[in-house]
Amino acid sequence: MAISAPVRPGGAGHPSGNDGGTRILGLACRECGAKYPTSPVHVCDRCFGPLEVQYDYDLIAERVSRESIARGPDNIWRYRDLLPLDGEGDVDWRVGWTPLVRATRLGKALGLSNLWIKNDAVNPTYSFKDRVVAVAAAKAREFGFDTFACASTGNLASAVAAAGVRLGLRTYVFLPADTEPEKFVNAQVYGANVIAVNGTYDDVNRLCSELADQKGWAFCNINVRPYYSEGSKTLAFEVAEQLGWEVPDHVVVPIASGAQLVKITKGFGELAQIGLTSGKLPRVSGAQASGCNPVANAYSRGWDAIKPVRRPDTIAKSLAIGNPADGYYVLKIVRETGGAIDEATDAEITHGVRLLAETEGIFAETAAGVTIAVLKKLAASGIVKRDERVVAYVTGNGLKTPQAVIPLLGQAPVIAPNLDAFDAYLTGQA
């Protein structure tokens, strides 16, 4: 299927205009089913379960086709009808529509014949967080908020800071004080109010939950979370479209809060539901760091409940959520789809980062090192099968976490600027 030149929403690809009132039915509790109007709430009054956006899929199926999507912009807004906005997003900003790369050399190294990498390290602020934030920021503005905030392990902070600039929202971002310096820079440079908190991510998260109750701000992963997390569905939509509207056999996804894995699964389900794919769903596997492994631990022990990790200790700081609220749903999905969850040590993570760089030319952050290291284990154990079409999600850029690999690389040789010096260097190498 040819992809034609992008047309702005509101053109032929998106006849809908301001139509959220009909397409979006409201919110419903994922636990007890209680219904709520579309509003900035994220928790069920009755049972504390998470709230989720409900859509009229019959209406969407009538309106959306492979062709209408292809006429949309080269970013996540080509899937606008499956996202929870009444109006339009920031269609001029290239969030999403990132490369799906056939990873032949990495596949050979791992014994996989049909491996693909979804390279989300090339978003505007260099992680998949731009997807979820683009949706959350636009929704916050629709709700009339003037301040946009988040608790973050780093990647979310830069995405929030940049989106705030673009949409004219004041931003506050809260990070654990031991977050990598690169991630502070990547938030501060946009002019955000960046606050370092002495504590773990879970401490920051609790503080922000309390602040969200008091300040009347949109916290993108708290009171506008039901809208925010929907953005991760586009990671499924793009992969299916980029494979010619086919669904991979198996996907491997890193787990922090678990929301991304849950929403990727939901995304493939929605495509089947509205008839854009055959109805097949992928097997879903998850990856955690050994230094923060609450979901992997529950999986290996056969538990349904998550025992939080009090003090995460891993170089994969963007996955260091000790109390992952979507962990319960991750366990359910992985078990139901026949996937698995495994974990990687710091040494395995840095090896994963280098393996991806040296085989595919993709320099990714430590979270991707976790994904690649776990993929390697799942391939070796036969859980990921040799001939399956596998997609591994690479969700952040290596320039965010250079300290993790610097110790492995050593100093570059220093030579005088002449031919003899270089020849002497080569002789020394031989």
Add this chain to the structure above:
Amino acid sequence: MAAKVLIPTPLRALTGGASSVTVEAGTVGTVLTALETAHPGFHDRLFDDRGDLRRFVNIYVNGEDIRFLEGQDTPVAARDEVSIVPAVAGGR
């Protein structure tokens, strides 16, 4: 002396809109019972049919998750702060 309990937005209808209330110190369990006595309705919202704390309810004493302490037997002293926080399903 009493302990302070921070009430999250979804439960403030039970406290007449108050964002915090004070109850007699003791343990997390006795604090939650005292909350129910003073403001009926808390128990059903925080506990499931089996009497367990609901999956998406987190309780902290002075910022520490009670799952890392002694659960509902965790001591709560005068002037301690008990925080009821809904699990946040997302973000990093």
